[in-house]
Amino acid sequence: MRAPSFNLLSWLIAIAALLALPWLVTSDYYVNIASQVVIAAILALSLNLLIGFGGMISLGHAAYLGVAAYLSIYLTAHAGFGHLAGALIAIGATTVLAMLFGYLALRASGLGFLMITLALGQILWGVAYRWASLTGGDNGLGGLKRPHPFGLNLMDPAIFYYFALAFFGIALWCIARFVQSALGQSLQGTRDQPRRMRALGYNVWLIQWLSFVFAGFWGSVAGLLYAYYHQFVSPQTLHLTTSAETLLMVIAGGTGTLLGPVVGAALVVILKNVVSAYITRWLILLGVIFVVIVLFMPEGLVPGITRWVRSLRSRPRADKAADTPSIAKDSAR
């Protein structure tokens, strides 16, 4: 067990580092990458609710990113809505979409769930691609100007970074609270023992659906920030590759942990931006790194490194390891 003071200290250091980042990296290029990491982290955090805490592997999470981005750009840049109204409608409508998609996908579980989320995501991609009069088709949809909330100039990279970081902080806080709440704990119960949960009086379907909608909501918040950041969205945003990339962030960082998806998001976004400048086949490198992580830390970077640090620390007292009681074989489920 780690001492709580250590935990608090590491949190304070992390927060200080995140706040000081624009001064630390100085160049706008890196500040922008940090903004992208923060946005991707919100998306990965929300997907991890399904994968890590719910045991529901979705390959369609780009839907919420893309739909919220399309809607906010369309509404504000092409339909004459104000920024706030556009943002609220985009998030609201995308959350309603998550209600519908959750309803459809949760008719199945396991592989069936994965296939339905994948199919629904690809339908959206097809719609964005084909419905050119509304979405600009292959050319995508642009023309959005970043808003000026409270007189902040979001065109300034550092200010935009703080803006996105604020949303990230709120998302992390809400998701952390959710995970420790009765509902969040129930979700983890349905992941481990759905049958037992039903027998204990839990409506497993409802718990999964509510969590699905919650995840979709945070996905749409990421989508709104994505739209503000890029001021542009194309069918690529809705494509399976975006969903798969997000899944990769979650798995590489560590499912079922809060920080894993954040670390995974940083890894993927940094590789994508920085490494791709030097190596054209950056995807291959990403693939290699992913395989290495899966081979050596199958539970992901964050739990893997935690385990590794602990074993390093306890090595001098190796004799202590033997004092755990003999662990009975976990009986058949």
Add this chain to the structure above:
Amino acid sequence: MTTPVLEVTGLYRFFGGLPAVRDVSMRIPAGERRLLLGPNGAGKTTFFNLIAGDFPPSQGEIRIFGQNVTRKSANQRTHLGMARTYQIITLFSKNTLLHNVVISLVGLREIRFNPWSDLRRQTPLWDEARATLALVGLEHLADRTVAETSYGERRRLEIAMALAQKPKLLLLDEPLAGLSADERQDVQRLLQSIPRDVTIVMIEHDMDVALAFADVITVMQHGQVVVEGSRADVVADPRTREVYLGH
């Protein structure tokens, strides 16, 4: 006449054409200790699964506390005041024993939909869970994970999770299976101490335990009820010997 706690009429359940439960009818009045006996594969667990609502019957009707629950989901039935244990242990193995019991308590409370308040801070729930563990003699292991406990301890945790819900109808599927003689006695004593207003249906192979516990015994074979009656009647019945003792 008061309504029976459990009333089952003409219950069938087929698995791929084979009947695991075949035309079973049963009436269990309040407070009764009912025992289900029968050889392996007789359909006892399947019968429990039907009552609990794991899957619907192919035919027939199930009433709990007078309510027709045949089409109700498992979780709805639990909210009526029914709890069960599993023959194959079904616990949250990475969590502590205390946590397991808390999950059981939360299942019946409104708080289960709360997405915001930290469950760890719901002190009354944790206190109650601790008290329930004490009831089955597991208080000293409260903070161990299930993976770190012995089989006998897990069996008792199964019972604790069911008791935590303060059920009026309790279904116990071989609660003594695989326990040592000492553990058996402990669990038997625990079961004896359950107040009489709780109706208990228990599946058990051990004849001695069974006879000490039961008011009424139902013997099943091939998915059907073969004999039903008081202890003396069932023991004296030649069909019991044929089906069960001779097995």
